[in-house]
Amino acid sequence: MYIWLSNIFILSLKEVKSLLSDLILVALMVYFFTVAVVVAAKGASQEVRNAPVAVADHDVSALSLRLRDAVRPPHFKIPESVSDEDVQRHMDLGDYYFVLDIPPNYEKDYLDGRKPRIQILVDATAMTLAGTGTGYLSSVLADELGKSATDYGRAGQSPAEPAVLKAEPAVNVMFNPNSSAIWHMGVVQIVGNLTLLTLMLSGAAVIREKERGTIEHLLVMPVSASEIAIAKVCANGSVIVLLALVSLWCIVHAGLGVPIEGSMWLLTGGMLIYVLSFASLGILLAVLAPSMPQFGLLCIPVYMLVYLLAGATSPVESMPETMQKIIQISPTTQFVSFVQDVVHRGSGIDDVYRRLLIMLGQGLFFLILALSRFKSMLSRQ
Template sequence: MLRSLGNIFHLGIKEFRSLYRDPAMLILIAWSFSLGIYVAAHAQPETLQRAPVAIVDEDRSQLSMNIIDSIYPPYFNAPTITTQQNADAGMNAGRYTFSVDIPPNFQRDVLAGRSPAVQVNVDATLVSQAFIGAGYLQSIVSGDVTDFAQRYRSVEAAPISLEPRMMFNPNLTQSWFSGVMEIINNVTMLSIILTGAALIREREHGTIEHLLVMPLTPFEIMVSKVWSMALVVLLAAAFGLEVMVKGALGVVISGSVPLFLAGVVISLLATTSMGIFLGTIARSMPQFGLLMILILLPLQILSGSLTPRESMPLLVQKIMRVAPTTHFVSLAQAILYRGAGFDVVWPQFLAMLGIAALFFTAALVRFRRSIGSMQS
């Protein structure tokens, strides 16, 4: 037993040295858990950020000034007061995303109980931002009109008052969600890439034959690659969470970071085994890259890290229960966002342990067969 553990340890050190001599992999690791997280958190296409707005104020009243003052960063730039002709020209030239036209006598008509119309022109070339921004502007105008009218005339109150309270992310900051999910996706991606590339690198450099003539078992060779690459990803994930997510992005982590890292370890056991399995199938790095596309994209898209699982077809939800990333995403969101403890996330831990054991066994069987065919 001690000899086997010693072999596993020294083979793992050899993997560290091989990784150190691979600058492309080192750059990928550094980027994925540093600037890659920051860029992904701030480059969401559906997020409205400092959209340019043109205001055509034909009323020049207290109500129209209230509406203008309510449009401010970070969702919009400070509005530009201009004429109708310049607003239309700016929309055509792409200088403005939104144009708001407040008609003459707007305040007078509101106080008289009439229903004047405010025209909002939207540049819909960016569909998601146009939809979100139009909704924001509609809420701003209607809210200001209602508040203003209630001060000067009797307005019948609605029978129901909706009071939304945002939990865990009060300001609905998109980067709080995107930054954490980027770490989860990168943990899955890099663990598969590093272990698969380590095995393919042995085959391409001819060092796998050297290992086969040594008194080593396939189990020792596989476990050495799993623990060494998993440790690299674990340390990189801890760095990304502490330095980039909590530091650079200012995300408030509600739960236990050590508990989350324990979940990362179990998830890495499954994903590194998956990398070994794919490495035994692929004969070169280009083949491995093609296999990664087929495996990685469904794991990330259908796990709940990009879109809620509840919006997916029921059959897809059932199939994805056998994927470790589904339970890992659920565990990470519960711990980091909602402050859940082990008493809440133990089912995800148990499911990941079972899936990891199955993946590890399947990868070991495939690895033994691959080595057996090379020896024959």
């Protein structure tokens, strides 16, 4: 056992030295865990920010002005006044995404209990912003009307209308209180980059040995196939985990302000288990692919499948029930849930140990399968 571990350690050092000698690959890894994370977190947000709004106010009352003042940054720009004749032209030019059309006598009808309506004109060419922004805008107006109803007493309710007991929900946000997409997108991007680089680097280490002809040098050394494969998994996995941890530290302390609620030690352990599991899959794909281009083409659909169905971009619960059961065999599905639990919800080992055990079992399965194919590949050299 001591000799086996010593051989793995020496081979791992050789792999790390070979990896760090490729400056282009090192620069790519650094980019993946720094610039790519920040750009994805801040640039790919689906939140409504500084959306241009105009108001066609035909009432010009205290209530209409109050509703207009309720629409303010950071979600919307300060509303501008616009006439009916200019509404269509400005929306066609993209000057405004939303236009509030407040009808005449709006305040009077509201005080008389007639329940007048405000029309919201939306530029639907900006699809994501149109859908999300309409909900934001409707919520802002509804909240302001609720406050005005309190200020006016029983205003807005007809004298003949019977009293109705209404239940008002009280929402307490425990995690991500401002519903910031940066908190989610930054962590999700790290998980995605961690998955892609683990798959590519572990497999590329095998392909590189075959293309350079150094695989024959390993065969004449007193090392076994398991030592060679496990050394490649450990070397590449440790470098990737180190970069991922540095990236997490950066998004916590250097600009994005994403807090980590759980233990960093637990998060590090989960990353190591996941990387070792997925690196075994990368070696398996590298053994099946005869060249680097074919390996790259094989990795792309595998990565897209496991990542898009893992629950990082959309909930697993929104998928068909059969797919929900099938996708559980992927370590990425377990890892995404594990990271979300630890980083955002502050979960401890008692809450996530089942996911760690599942990832560990999946990793052992992939490793055994990869070793069997790796031995077959070496025997053909």
